[in-house]
Amino acid sequence: MARRRQSVTIKHVAADAGVSLQTVSRVINKEPNVRPEMLERVQASIDKLGYVPSIAAQRMSGSRSYLIMALNDRERTIADWRKREGTDWVDQMLLGGMLKCAEHGYRLIVELIDTHSDHIERELRAAIAALQPDGVILTPPHSQNPAILDLLDEHKISIARIGSLREGPGFRLTMDDDHAARLATEHLVALGHRRIGFIGGDPEYELSAWRVEGWKAAMADAGLDIDGLLTEGDFGYESGRAAAEQLLSAEVGATAIIGSADQLQAVMECARQRGLAVPRDLSLVSFDDTPIVRFAHPPLTAVHQPIAEVAEAAVELIIEQQRRKKPSTEPRIVTASLIVRESTGPAPGSA
């Protein structure tokens, strides 16, 4: 393998423009103390030669790496990819995050690490050492993991935590799960439902609790009981199955159910077996607006989680911080909305 060198370096530009390396560097990094005429001359040389700085060299000299790492849960992500059911969390992160990165000369690198691993710290350390990212975007459940947060903080790496409000280093971003659950519940209440079941998400995720709270609050506001209507879960199909058994039982008698996409798959299955039609006998609201939800029969009413927008905001915050601006450390809330489709209808027996 031939020893590959940069074809156009800062030296070439400096020589071409007849200035020092440092001046070129200043221009590249938009630093002050460059006369406009110098700037123009240097910029002309840069354009002429088609010069683009090497991020490796920039990193080496102790400045930025222009790399942002998007950390996702290894097991879950790979499972989703293999299932091929269209879960597009990663795509939406790329859509929002990558494009925003590109605007500023950054790159987004997707990295997977295990949640339940004793060597989670070693894995992360290795990724940091190898890549030296300027920032890391954390998704649940990593976004609330103190081991991860502390490690990144020690290394002075910017952190954007999606789906976590817990104290700790880094910017916090949410999709307002509390509000979203409220919207979903109120939508059902307005349709006359009084027995609205809620299937919980993985309790390890902070946002699971927020959703429950939103649901509870909306139920309370409507003066409705919640006895027996809350079931445990973990986002997955199996947990949906168990929950459906309970919620659809005669004692509980739910006429509407809110849950994750996978859970509702199971609920629909269950409902079919019991001869319940959606939405005639049972209304459903999904907490994920994935393709599978939109192509379900009937298409499911769903919470639209603005993943791309959140990823974009996360990148923005990280880059701003790199530029020594001090972005607000208040949690950044990107609001989710409810997309009404055909899985929700009037409560059975309601006027």
Next chain:
Amino acid sequence: MARRRQSVTIKHVAADAGVSLQTVSRVINKEPNVRPEMLERVQASIDKLGYVPSIAAQRMSGSRSYLIMALNDRERTIADWRKREGTDWVDQMLLGGMLKCAEHGYRLIVELIDTHSDHIERELRAAIAALQPDGVILTPPHSQNPAILDLLDEHKISIARIGSLREGPGFRLTMDDDHAARLATEHLVALGHRRIGFIGGDPEYELSAWRVEGWKAAMADAGLDIDGLLTEGDFGYESGRAAAEQLLSAEVGATAIIGSADQLQAVMECARQRGLAVPRDLSLVSFDDTPIVRFAHPPLTAVHQPIAEVAEAAVELIIEQQRRKKPSTEPRIVTASLIVRESTGPAPGSA
């Protein structure tokens, strides 16, 4: 921003093991000329200190960057992401490519560039200069673009071309589109269909022609005419609409149609308007096995394109070449298969 330094460097390891930097470097890179006892001693220090080399520094010193770029068509990819219909081409590339990269200490970086841009070369030059990737995985239509191929070749960057067999630098990989089209056609022939329509893909893609050839060959083998049964297209919905009009017209009278997922969406729409039921009156085979195809009603029989496997093979070839092994330059064919679902049935009026 504090000047960030590597926490554990090769120096620390060298000091800890009581050897020179060079010896540590040799161990890292599995080079010869290290006594087993030295190797062991150094490896122990590496493990103890948790040392991981900085890829920036490795790149700077003129060796590898451990970065592989996956180049995708910007417009198409972003459109797919925004549509959120589950097209998981990028995910499958990550699944195959990223995991294989990880096995060898490489990273996969997704990069989008415009196809129809006069500054395509400038864009690519910039990406190369910034990242200095060791290899690039090209997907259609980039994989057959001479401007791209030459540029990468000049820079001595390994190339893996998916979906292109044209002469030129780089490894060539295909999913055997010819064979896949044949399988699809033969499946329909076996069901008694004699009027099997084919909606072409974007003619700019080499593989579009391969598919047509496979279909033509199978039709010829079965002794069937193809007059009026081949229509132009570009993979998109609109082209499917136009094609459906022609294929479903009285003169042509197709009882089965092969096309892309988006095209078949349009065909189904058209069929519904004409009161044609699938598969009773019309059989369909999709050339993409995306989620939307699997969740369609009825679920579509589809060609399964092993995207993850191809991406994995692409990464393997690139990494082998980096290691100065000389992988075969013969096209690498990863076979597609046919997944029979419910959109294909006996031809109307057939025994």
Next chain:
DNA sequence: ATGAAAGCGCTAACAT
């Protein structure tokens, strides 16, 4: 088989 020296492209710190 091992080590020492030089340099990759760039920026921070320090002149001027």
Next chain:
DNA sequence: ATGTTAGCGCTTTCAT
């Protein structure tokens, strides 16, 4: 406002 110097972490010569 600009230039000079030193050094980032590593690998490639080139010695020994």
